[in-house]
Structure formats: structure tokens, C-alpha cells
């Protein structure tokens with residue numbers, strides 16, 4: 001392909017993208033593909049000769065699109081949203097065009113400085129503690145791993161990085177029974193061991209019980225273990241439960257533990273002053289993560305990771321081979337020292353485009369819409385003779401199930417499971433499920449960029465019809 005052909009095909013691709021987003025409601029939300037169906041349609045070996053772009057695009061439309069689940073459909077109510085938006089897509093196109101490696105300031109000063117600025121913007125938008133500093137990571141999973149590694153290095157005075165685990169084989173990490181699986185993964189990768197992750201009991205609303213946390217720490221101390229870190233969650237994945245940060249943070253201070261806060265999904269709600277109740281005690285945290293790539297209209301990947309003490313982070317990760325020594329070191333941020341990967345995409349650009357194009361108030365309007373649609377759904381569930389809320393709806397995830405009285409709890413489980421599969425197979429909407437106190441529960445998240453009230457109303461009609 002030459003430059004003129006690039007111009008031609010890129011224009012056509014943008015038209016196709018706009019048509020696709022305009023027609024998105026026509027596509028089944030969840031792909032209807034069967035296992036191996038896509039693979040078997042495509043040639044097993046790569047082409048030896050150049051292929052025409054029109055042919056490639058035709059195959060994209062014919063074979064790839066039907067195999068996609070449409071996260072940008074307003075009828076996507078599954079998992080947590082993986083949102084995009086028009087300004088974000090434009091920024092991603094520019095990022096792909098520049099295709100810069102933004103590992104250090106020298107390799108693209110604008111990328112490093114825009115990242116610093118956008119992290120400060122996010123800090124202000126969410127009213128996070130002013131002394132925190134932020135960096136963009138690929139995922140919340142990576143950010144949480146960075147937090148546990150930093151905690152490990154700080155507690156061992158950087159000895160594990162240097163000499164391995166000798167003398168430091170008794171670390172203990174604490175989280176609630178409702179915590180995301182990325183914490184289990186991080187504890188394994190950090191060399192602490194899954195058996196040393198203590199799952200603390202939760203209260204009736206599925207937030208961590210601080211008394212149970214303190215009891216677990218005291219029992220470990222008595223047994224000669226070394227409590228290291230607590231991971232508190234704001235908005236669990238199963239039901240958006242909230243761990244009480246203030247008492248947990250006080251316990252961390254009392255015993256000298258690192259407090260990491262995982263607000264991957266719910267953190268976006270901190271942009272709304274009326275939702276900042278969840279951040280009470282946040283100043284006690286050592287590190288904090290939330291994902292603009294979930295609910296803040298910014299393409300994956302874009303995770304905002306904030307730390308109280310950037311020196312602990314940088315000392316954990318910094319490397320300085322001769323070929324990376326630069327004269328600007330010390331005056332500007334070299335983000336390769338703020339996380340795991342050396343090579344980094346220019347991820348700040350899409351955040352900058354999104355924040356400017358929506359404006360903070362524009363984002364707030366959208367978030368409040370989502371929260372009000374969720375409240376409307378809560379009212380419908382409460383008014384339905386056979387439906388029941390399974391967890392408090394603190395934000396925009398509604399957990400419910402149908403439980404006709406003539407059915408046993410097991411039969412009710414089966415009814416809800418069948419309903420979920422039937423709805424998802426219809427292509428009209430996409431929901432996922434969880435278990436709440438052992439019972440099969442439907443999860444409906446209302447946070448997609450393009451969702452309107454009418455989509456939620458239509459989804460509820462479909463759901464009711466299916467029972």
C-alpha cells in the first residue's frame with residue numbers, strides 16, 4: 001500500500017466506522033458465533049502475494065464482524081462496560097499513526113508531559129488527595145501488581161529486589177472474600193503465594209468487616225507472619241460493594257501496612273461530588289487505581305494509577321542501562337520507571353481528547369443519566385411480583401433475580417440461568433450473572449456510552465417477557 005492508497009482506504013474505513021456505530025443497534029450484542037466457526041472460515045496459511053485492501057475489508061465485514069461481541073452497543077449491560085466514544089476513537093487513530101514508543105521523556109516529550117497533565121486533571125476531577133501522583137497503566141491488574149510489588153519492596157527495604165526472598169518468606173496480604181481475581185493473580189506473580197492471601201469476611205452488604213481484618217492481622221502476627229498489605233475495593237465486580245476505607249485505613253496505619261484501593265469500575269463516579277461518600281478515608285491509602293477504560297468513555301487500555309509516594313514506586317521498578325541514560329533525567333517523568341513494561345503507548349492522548357470533548361460537566365451529565373436509569377430499573381424490580389433485588393444498588397449495577405414462590409431456590413436458580421441464556425442468545429441485549437449468597441443472580445450494568453432510557457426500558461420488557 002502506498003500513501004495515496006492509504007488515504008483512500010483510510011477514508012473509506014472511517015466511513016465504515018461511522019456507519020457501523022450508526023447502525024450498532026442492528027447487530028446482535030453478543031456474538032452468535034459457534035466455537036471454531038470463525039477460524040474454520042479463514043485460510044489456514046498466510047497469503048504469499050499481496051492482497052487487495054478491498055478484499056481484506058470485505059472479509060472483515062463478512063467473517064470478523066459477526067464474530068464480535070459489541071461492547072459499544074447501547075444494549076450491552078454485561079460485566080462492566082468497556083466504553084469508547086467518538087473523540088476517544090479519533091485519538092486512537094492518531095496514536096496509531098504516530099506509533100511512538102513513550103517509554104521515557106526523550107522518546108516523546110509531549111506524551112510524557114500530557115500524561116502528567118491528564119493524571120493531574122483526573123486527580124482534580126475526582127477530588128483525590130493533592131499530593132498523589134499518577135501514571136497511566138495498561139490495566140488495573142498491572143496497577144495492583146505494581147502496588148503489591150512496591151509494598152513488598154518498601155517492607156523489605158528493597159532487599160527482595162536485590163537478593164530474593166531470603167528472610168522475607170512470611171508476607172501476608174489481606175482482601176475481602178468479594179475481591180477481584182486480579183488480586184489473587186498479583187499475589188502469585190509477586191512471589192508471595194496464593195496461600196498467603198487472606199480473604200477477610202464481609203458484612204451483609206458485602207463490604208469488608210474491619211473487625212475481622214484486624215483479628216486476621218493479629219492472628220498472623222502471633223503466628224510470626226509479616227502482614228504486608230491490604231487491598232480494599234470500591235465497587236466489587238460481583239455487586240459493586242464498598243469496603244469501608246476509613247476504619248481499614250486506620251488499621252493499616254496502626255500495623256504499618258500498605259493500603260491499596262481498587263476502584264477499577266466505580267472510581268469514575270468520584271467525578272460526581274454527590275458520590276464522593278465512597279472516598280471517605282482515601283487519604284489513608286498508599287495507592288489507588290481506577291479504569292477510565294471502563295466507565296469514562298475512553299478506549300481500552302487506560303488505567304489511572306495513583307500513589308502517595310512516587311519514590312517507593314520508582315525505586316521498585318527503575319532500571320538504568322547505559323542506552324537509556326539521558327540529560328533530562330530528574331527534571332521530567334520517565335514513565336518506564338513507574339511500572340512493568342519498558343515500551344509504552346501514547347495513552348494520554350485519548351484521555352485528553354475525551355476530557356476536552358465532553359468537558360467535565362458533560363461527563364457528569366452522562367454519569368448521572370446512567371445512575372438515574374439504574375434507579376428506574378430498581379423501581380421496576382421492586383414493583384414486579386416475582387423479582388427481587390439481591391444487593392444494594394449503590395451505583396449503576398442492578399443485581400436481581402426472579403423467584404416465583406411456587407419454585408424451590410434451586411428451581412429459581414435454573415429459571416434465572418435459562419432466562420439469561422435465552423436473552424443473550426436473542427442478540428437483543430447482553431447481561432451476565434453472579435452468585436449472591438450462593439444464589440444465581442442476574443447483573444445488569446447501565447453505563448454504556450450510548451445507552452439511553454429507551455434501551456433500558458426495552459431491555460426490561462424483554463427480561464419480563466422471558467420469565
Ligand SMILES: *Cc1c(COP(=O)(O)O)cnc(C)c1O
Nearest residue numbers: 139140141180182236237264265
Ligand atoms: C475490572 C476490574 C478489575 C480488572 O481490571 P483490568 O483493567 O481488566 O485489569 C479489577 N478490579 C475490579 C474491582 C474490577 O472491576
